[in-house]
Amino acid sequence: MVVRRxxxxxxxxxxVKFDIVxxxxxxxxxxxxxxxxxxxxxxxxxxxxxxxxEAGSRxxxxxxxxxxxxxxxxxxxxxxxxxxxxxxxxIENYGAVVRIAKKITPEEENQINEYLxxxxxxxxxxxxxxxxxxxxxxxxxxxxxxxxxxxGIILYMAVRFEYRFAIAGVISVLxxxxxxxxxxxxxxxxxxxxxxxxxxxxxGYSIHDTIVIFDRIRENLKHYKVKTVSDLENLVNxxxxxxxxxSINTVLTVVFxxxxxxxxxxxxxxxxxxxxxxxxxxxxxxxxFIASQLWVAWKSRELKKA
Numbered sequence: 489m490v491v492r493r494x495x496x497x498x499x500x501x502x503x504v505k506f507d508i509v510x511x512x513x514x515x516x517x518x519x520x521x522x523x524x525x526x527x528x529x530x531x532x533x534x535x536x537x538x539x540x541x542e543a544g545s546r547x548x549x550x551x552x553x554x555x556x557x558x559x560x561x562x563x564x565x566x567x568x569x570x571x572x573x574x575x576x577x578x579i580e581n582y583g584a585v586v587r588i589a590k591k592i593t594p595e596e597e598n599q600i601n602e603y604l605x606x607x608x609x610x611x612x613x614x615x616x617x618x619x620x621x622x623x624x625x626x627x628x629x630x631x632x633x634x635x636x637x638x639x640g641i642i643l644y645m646a647v648r649f650e651y652r653f654a655i656a657g658v659i660s661v662l663x664x665x666x667x668x669x670x671x672x673x674x675x676x677x678x679x680x681x682x683x684x685x686x687x688x689x690x691x692g693y694s695i696h697d698t699i700v701i702f703d704r705i706r707e708n709l710k711h712y713k714v715k716t717v718s719d720l721e722n723l724v725n726x727x728x729x730x731x732x733x734x735s736i737n738t739v740l741t742v743v744f745x746x747x748x749x750x751x752x753x754x755x756x757x758x759x760x761x762x763x764x765x766x767x768x769x770x771x772x773x774x775x776x777f778i779a780s781q782l783w784v785a786w787k788s789r790e791l792k793k794a
Contacts, residue, residue, distance in 0.1 A: 508728050509721040512781035519663060519778055526670030533673050536575075538680035541627040543620035544574070545588040545597075549604050549613040552582055560584055567603050570596060577678065579755050585678075591617045630684040637688055638662070641695050649702055656782035657698045660774040664694050667770045668763050682760040690767030693742065697735055697775040704731050705780065717788045724784050728776060739772040 539546040551560070557576040564573050564586060575587040592600070597615055604611040618626075638658055645654035665687055672679055704727040712723045746768060750761035 507721075507725055508777065509725045509781065509784055512777075512784060515777040515781055516785075519774075523663060523666055526666045529670045530673045533676075535669070535673050536676045536678050538678045538683075539587070539616060539618045540680040541630070543618055543622075543624075544590055545592045545615065545617040547586040547588065547600060547604075547613060547615050548579070549584060549586075549608060549611040550582060551584050552609055552611075554582065555584065560586060563607075564603075567607075568596070568599055571600070577676075580758070581755075583755065591619060626681065630681070633684065633688060634665070634691070637691050641691070645695075645699070645702070648699075649706060652783055652786050653702050656779050656786065657695055657702070659782060660698060660779035661691050661694045661771075663778065664690060664767055664770045664774050668767045671766055672759075672763070677759050677762070680759075682757065683763055686760045686763035686767065689764060690771055693768060694771030694775060697738065697772060698779045700734065701728060701731050701775060701780050702783070704728075705783070714791075717791055720784060720787055720791060724780055728780060732776070735772060735776060739768055743768050 555578070557578075560576045561573045564571055571588055571592070572590070573586055574589040577585040577587070579585055592615070597617075600615060601613055604613045638661070641661070642654045642658055645657050668687065668690065669679075671677075672683070705724055708723050708727050712719065714720050714723060743765060746761050746764040749757065750765060753761055
């Protein structure tokens with residue numbers, strides 16, 4: 489572990505701090521491993537797309553007791569001859585979500601309602617369907633939303649700071665998105681339109697936290713004399729520690745709120761709040777240990793060349 493004796497920004501004495509910047513190769517290595525693992529998970533397992541992005545129908549009802557996916561599938565297909573179940577997911581309070589690969593007809597919807605109300609007490613079925621054209625359009629708009637958000641971040645940070653800050657910030661944010669998506673792929677959580685809303689929220693929060701650190705680096709550049717790589721590392725390390733308390737307090741406050749939303753919210757927003765929790769924690773890590781370190785690595789190469 490590397491520690492450094494750093495000067496306080498007010499100039500009143502000094503204190504020993506853990507040297508975050510000096511260990512950046514370890515953070516890069518860890519992030520690369522996580523990213524590779526995430527990509528492999530998505531390639532091998534795929535994404536569990538909801539009916540928002542995949543044409544078909546979704547039936548949610550209350551089973552009232554413990555059940556297995558095979559049991560629900562067999563009963564559905566035995567009693568509803570024209571229905572082919574593609575997946576069954578268990579939700580809280582003995583609820584089940586049955587995915588059907590095609591868009592069901594009004595007659596089939598009536599048959600499903602009749603079957604569920606007859607065989608399951610308090611079934612309270614909820615059925616939703618989506619056309620292939622609508623599903624494709626929603627998927628395209630979701631991708632565009634993330635791309636436009638990333639482009640907007642690059643432009644803003646390039647104008648506000650410089651292009652190196654912008655690229656480092658976007659790389660760190662994209663890694664956060666990759667982590668959240670790969671965890672959802674690993675545990676087969678359904679990805680729907682609320683998940684995209686969570687991703688955009690995470691992107692906004694992560695880049696906000698990163699901008700706070702970058703802004704302190706920019707301010708300190710006005711007062712530090714940076715001639716060597718060591719000078720640059722000292723500057724960034726001081727900047728991170730000067731904003732550390734704010735970063736931790738902010739993320740803890742938001743994580744607490746998202747945690748309460750996850751514990752006390754309904755099933756409809758369960759995955760939304762879970763994505764927020766994962767993204768907020770990962771975003772805080774990325775802001776401190778990845779974004780600023782990428783900028784240091786890039787700037788250090790220029791100093792060495794000079």
